[in-house]
Amino acid sequence: MQTTKLCKGVRLTEFFMPTLRNAPSDAKIVSHQLMLRAGMIRQESSGIYSWLPLGYRILTKISEIISQEQNKIGACEMLMPTIQSADLWKKSGRYDDYGQEMLRINDRHNQEMLFGPTNEEMITDIFANFAQSYKDLPKNIFQIQWKFRDEIRPRFGVMRGREFLMKDGYGFAIDEEQHKKIYNKIFVSYLRTFARLGVKAIPMQADTGPIGGKLSHEFIILADTGESEIFCDKEVIDLDILQEKIDYRGDLEPIVNKWTEKYASTDEMFVEQEWAKVPDTNKIATRGIEVGHIFYFGTKYSEPLGLKVADKDGSLKPLHMGSYGIGVSRVFAGIIEACHDEKGIVFPSSVAPFDVGLVNVSLKDENCTKTCDEYYETLQNNDIEVAYDDRDIGAGAKFSDMELIGLPWVIVVGKKSIEKGLVELKNRTTGQTQDLSFEQAINIVKGK
Amino acid sequence: MQTTKLCKGVRLTEFFMPTLRNAPSDAKIVSHQLMLRAGMIRQESSGIYSWLPLGYRILTKISEIISQEQNKIGACEMLMPTIQSADLWKKSGRYDDYGQEMLRINDRHNQEMLFGPTNEEMITDIFANFAQSYKDLPKNIFQIQWKFRDEIRPRFGVMRGREFLMKDGYGFAIDEEQHKKIYNKIFVSYLRTFARLGVKAIPMQADTGPIGGKLSHEFIILADTGESEIFCDKEVIDLDILQEKIDYRGDLEPIVNKWTEKYASTDEMFVEQEWAKVPDTNKIATRGIEVGHIFYFGTKYSEPLGLKVADKDGSLKPLHMGSYGIGVSRVFAGIIEACHDEKGIVFPSSVAPFDVGLVNVSLKDENCTKTCDEYYETLQNNDIEVAYDDRDIGAGAKFSDMELIGLPWVIVVGKKSIEKGLVELKNRTTGQTQDLSFEQAINIVKGK
Numbered sequence: 001m002q003t004t005k006l007c008k009g010v011r012l013t014e015f016f017m018p019t020l021r022n023a024p025s026d027a028k029i030v031s032h033q034l035m036l037r038a039g040m041i042r043q044e045s046s047g048i049y050s051w052l053p054l055g056y057r058i059l060t061k062i063s064e065i066i067s068q069e070q071n072k073i074g075a076c077e078m079l080m081p082t083i084q085s086a087d088l089w090k091k092s093g094r095y096d097d098y099g100q101e102m103l104r105i106n107d108r109h110n111q112e113m114l115f116g117p118t119n120e121e122m123i124t125d126i127f128a129n130f131a132q133s134y135k136d137l138p139k140n141i142f143q144i145q146w147k148f149r150d151e152i153r154p155r156f157g158v159m160r161g162r163e164f165l166m167k168d169g170y171g172f173a174i175d176e177e178q179h180k181k182i183y184n185k186i187f188v189s190y191l192r193t194f195a196r197l198g199v200k201a202i203p204m205q206a207d208t209g210p211i212g213g214k215l216s217h218e219f220i221i222l223a224d225t226g227e228s229e230i231f232c233d234k235e236v237i238d239l240d241i242l243q244e245k246i247d248y249r250g251d252l253e254p255i256v257n258k259w260t261e262k263y264a265s266t267d268e269m270f271v272e273q274e275w276a277k278v279p280d281t282n283k284i285a286t287r288g289i290e291v292g293h294i295f296y297f298g299t300k301y302s303e304p305l306g307l308k309v310a311d312k313d314g315s316l317k318p319l320h321m322g323s324y325g326i327g328v329s330r331v332f333a334g335i336i337e338a339c340h341d342e343k344g345i346v347f348p349s350s351v352a353p354f355d356v357g358l359v360n361v362s363l364k365d366e367n368c369t370k371t372c373d374e375y376y377e378t379l380q381n382n383d384i385e386v387a388y389d390d391r392d393i394g395a396g397a398k399f400s401d402m403e404l405i406g407l408p409w410v411i412v413v414g415k416k417s418i419e420k421g422l423v424e425l426k427n428r429t430t431g432q433t434q435d436l437s438f439e440q441a442i443n444i445v446k447g448k
Numbered sequence: 449m450q451t452t453k454l455c456k457g458v459r460l461t462e463f464f465m466p467t468l469r470n471a472p473s474d475a476k477i478v479s480h481q482l483m484l485r486a487g488m489i490r491q492e493s494s495g496i497y498s499w500l501p502l503g504y505r506i507l508t509k510i511s512e513i514i515s516q517e518q519n520k521i522g523a524c525e526m527l528m529p530t531i532q533s534a535d536l537w538k539k540s541g542r543y544d545d546y547g548q549e550m551l552r553i554n555d556r557h558n559q560e561m562l563f564g565p566t567n568e569e570m571i572t573d574i575f576a577n578f579a580q581s582y583k584d585l586p587k588n589i590f591q592i593q594w595k596f597r598d599e600i601r602p603r604f605g606v607m608r609g610r611e612f613l614m615k616d617g618y619g620f621a622i623d624e625e626q627h628k629k630i631y632n633k634i635f636v637s638y639l640r641t642f643a644r645l646g647v648k649a650i651p652m653q654a655d656t657g658p659i660g661g662k663l664s665h666e667f668i669i670l671a672d673t674g675e676s677e678i679f680c681d682k683e684v685i686d687l688d689i690l691q692e693k694i695d696y697r698g699d700l701e702p703i704v705n706k707w708t709e710k711y712a713s714t715d716e717m718f719v720e721q722e723w724a725k726v727p728d729t730n731k732i733a734t735r736g737i738e739v740g741h742i743f744y745f746g747t748k749y750s751e752p753l754g755l756k757v758a759d760k761d762g763s764l765k766p767l768h769m770g771s772y773g774i775g776v777s778r779v780f781a782g783i784i785e786a787c788h789d790e791k792g793i794v795f796p797s798s799v800a801p802f803d804v805g806l807v808n809v810s811l812k813d814e815n816c817t818k819t820c821d822e823y824y825e826t827l828q829n830n831d832i833e834v835a836y837d838d839r840d841i842g843a844g845a846k847f848s849d850m851e852l853i854g855l856p857w858v859i860v861v862g863k864k865s866i867e868k869g870l871v872e873l874k875n876r877t878t879g880q881t882q883d884l885s886f887e888q889a890i891n892i893v894k895g896k
Binding site: 004005006007010011014015016018042044045048049050051052053055056057059063064067068071072074076077078079080081082083084085100101103105107108111113115122126129130135139140141143146148150152162163392 | 452453454455458459462463464466490492493496497498499500501503504505507511512515516519520522524525526527528529530531532533548549551553555556559561563570574577578583587588589591594596598600610611840
């Protein structure tokens with residue numbers, strides 16, 4: 001799908017895509033290795049990465065899908081600054097709690113500042129300034145923002161980095177019942193978000209600590225390389241949210257129930273007796289990567305930060321809040337953990353950096369290059385995003401770069417095929433190739 | 449124009465848009481006052497702002513236009529981290545030079561880090577790792593990224609903030625001649641960018657210091673409230689880049705010449721003798737706001753940071769570089785300085801947060817509300833971005849909010865007008881109203 005910020009096509013002679021033959025030896029997990037090899041990221045300091053053009057493009061697509069699904073539930077996107085004053089954190093009591101993971105800074109006037117690891121305090125303060133009564137509720141606000149946690153041992157590339165991109169959302173309601181509706185909307189929108197990103201993310205009950213109740217879930221991508229053990233009923237995995245009819249203004253409880261009634265649990269929350277009830281043929285014990293976490297925490301921040309509004313009867317009530325997060329840079333790595341083979345990445349089409357690669361294997365043949373230049377324009381005019389390999393390097397290197405970066409389709413054009421009026425179309429997932437007319441190839445790539 | 453990240457429509461009951469009747473007294477310039485009043489930004493610390501949903505939406509549109517015009521010249525978008533290691537800056541010699549404006553940080557392992565105020569050092573280092581020969585050149589890379597400069601007295605809202613959004617681009621070439629082509633492409637793309645943003649930005653010769661030559665220009669928006677005096681020939685202002693046929697693969701020198709041959713200068717670079725040559729009837733002495741700066745600095749960073757590549761003859765040559773900046777959050781304020789009246793902002797349509805406001809003035813009338821709900825859907829289905837005021841507040845407050853936030857058009861729907869089968873369409877720029885059928889109103893808003 002064409003997006004407006006991103007260009008429709010690039011020529012690899014102009015594109016900055018420094019692919020590597022081998023990943024550095026300190027890259028331990030496959031997503032880290034492949035992201036380095038594909039020229040998507042570059043480490044600048046421990047746990048701190050540059051997003052090179054190819055990586056930035058994918059990160060942008062992931063962010064756009066997240067925003068789109070948030071928009072559908074009426075959530076408002078905004079952006080808070082990365083640098084925060086320490087004052088709010090002292091009020092909430094978390095300034096001391098956070099310890100060395102918080103990056104603390106003194107500015108030139110010796111004010112205590114910090115690079116935000118999360119934003120409950122700031123959003124509560126912003127909202128307190130605005131909300132006066134129950135009429136201003138419910139509200140659902142989110143941002144996609146760079147955060148910093150000074151991990152003692154950053155590792156696994158962007159999976160556990162120090163500077164990382166996160167979608168953090170905050171819900172505000174007059175009471176628990178109203179908040180439950182926000183919670184359900186976000187629950188369903190998260191199912192849709194991850195499904196659109198091309199991965200299976202299973203919601204699993206998370207610890208609610210002193211808050212109590214059941215309104216806390218983690219969303220876990222299944223991947224053999226995941227950090228935590230998970231146990232789940234096969235029937236949850238087989239559900240498909242994109243097939244559901246969803247009315248966000250209606251009652252979402254039945255959908256939430258459908259996705260939570262079958263057993264699915266991290267090892268942390270594992271309950272032997274419940275697991276025993278799952279039919280043996282349905283038992284799936286594997287590993288997973290946490291990519292989302294939603295939780296309702298009631299008045300935990302609104303009480304200490306003084307966020308109260310007038311209810312219908314005029315009495316002042318503390319707001320009921322919840323936090324809703326997706327690890328954006330982390331889900332990028334998670335997608336690669338779930339979608340790769342021995343040749344490289346096999347991107348789901350929704351987040352593939354381009355729909356198709358166009359490979360000119362007879363660069364020195366004037367006719368072939370002229371034809372490729374025309375195909376490059378035609379593909380873009382057909383709303384197909386294309387990476388055009390017009391580099392003066394061997395065909396083998398071109399093919400392996402295309403396989404490495406995981407484009408769903410590759411169109412190969414050479415002197416000989418042109419003479420026959422054909423191109424070769426290659427499917428990344430199956431590896432199958434077909435000789436076709438260029439028009440037929442376009443139709444297949446467009447999914448017609 | 450519809451963008452994919454942003455939603456097509458919002459209901460103001462769901463949208464978080466805390467407008468204010470009066471701006472705080474410490475807001476001295478009109479853009480700062482209006483951005484606060486329109487609920488676009490909120491100050492979190494001195495010179496540090498949150499971008500509330502309305503402001504974030506506009507900032508996103510501005511960024512998208514910048515990216516699109518960069519894409520057209522084959523520039524590659526990427527993203528560097530905000531936190532950098534001090535090491536590179538020590539190598540380039542700027543670590544000490546930068547003084548207290550640089551926000552310095554020690555991490556938990558006591559490594560010296562900093563919040564990047566700019567990225568010449570890091571991009572040079574990234575590129576040095578990749579570029580091996582003249583074949584990898586020329587390259588044009590940019591990012592739109594949050595930066596931090598610890599100004600001693602931040603003021604004028606986001607015009608001179610501490611945490612600010614900047615587009616910084618970097619060009620790499622084998623020699624000055626090749627770099628000149630990059631420079632010209634960016635020069636022309638900047639003219640197009642600012643024209644699309646709805647403002648007149650005039651290129652003016654800037655100081656090149658020890659580098660010498662003429663390859664440095666500032667782009668200045670004309671506004672009475674600008675920080676610097678400017679002097680220019682009326683003929684430059686009358687030029688319109690959007691009317692030019694541009695072939696970025698061709699020779700751009702004639703276009704650059706056309707935009708630089710008439711006199712235009714800041715007071716810093718003012719030359720009395722040149723100004724005297726401008727016909728008196730063409731002399732325009734006014735004020736301006738710098739929103740862009742491009743400059744070629746040759747081997748200034750490539751020499752100390754050791755960025756050399758093999759030329760055609762095999763000899764190692766230091767790269768010729770240039771920096772290309774646009775103050776993104778600053779241009780937001782600049783647009784408002786240039787486009788407002790006594791009632792509020794009058795946004796150019798390209799950056800208006802929505803194309804149209806839909807105001808329901810008979811909220812309690814079931815038929816009117818049902819009709820408005822339908823209109824809200826119909827507008828979105830026609831690719832018109834709409835802010836639907838369905839709030840339970842007085843009509844006067846609704847109208848003044850619409851005027852304040854500067855939407856190009858407002859459609860007013862009430863019990864009486866519906867009975868006549870009409871809506872009222874109001875033009876923000878002219879203030880004129882028309883009674884029309886809803887279909888006619890749609891056509892006018894779409895520019896048919």
